[in-house]
Amino acid sequence: FSILPHVYFAGQRLPATSHIFYLPWQAGYENRRSTTKRPHVSQQLINVKPKLIFMDSAVIWERYPWKDYAPAINEFVTKNYVRLLGHGVTPVYVRPDVFLQHQDIMQRYDLFADNL
Numbered sequence: 001f002s003i004l005p006h007v008y009f010a011g012q013r014l015p016a017t018s019h020i021f022y023l024p025w026q027a028g029y030e031n032r033r034s035t036t037k038r039p040h041v042s043q044q045l046i047n048v049k050p051k052l053i054f055m056d057s058a059v060i061w062e063r064y065p066w067k068d069y070a071p072a073i074n075e076f077v078t079k080n081y082v083r084l085l086g087h088g089v090t091p092v093y094v095r096p097d098v099f100l101q102h103q104d105i106m107q108r109y110d111l112f113a114d115n116l
Contacts, residue, residue: 007054007090016050017041022073024064042072053077053093 057066081093
């Protein structure tokens with residue numbers, strides 16, 4: 001959930017959830033509304049299981065830590081994905097099966113998993 005949507009434009013892909021990015025006020029709204037029309041973002045991730053997740057866990061406005069306003073998303077991603085090392089600024093998480101399937105490509109571009 002990078003706050004910069006260029007990753008979708010560059011990859012010519014749509015987001016895996018109904019949110020391009022995820023900020024504290026979106027979390028507040030999701031926690032107050034009914035989930036009958038649209039499931040919570042963490043449930044959408046569980047349902048879709050995207051191959052890659054860009055997750056920027058920055059503190060918003062030096063006041064809202066990611067782990068405080070998005071604990072369910074953070075827990076799902078860190079438990080079910082491996083973080084790639086050796087690339088740009090926004091952390092990229094990949095499903096373990098995808099990482100193992102494409103290890104040759106990962107090594108060619110000096111991308112390594114830190115928790116596999």
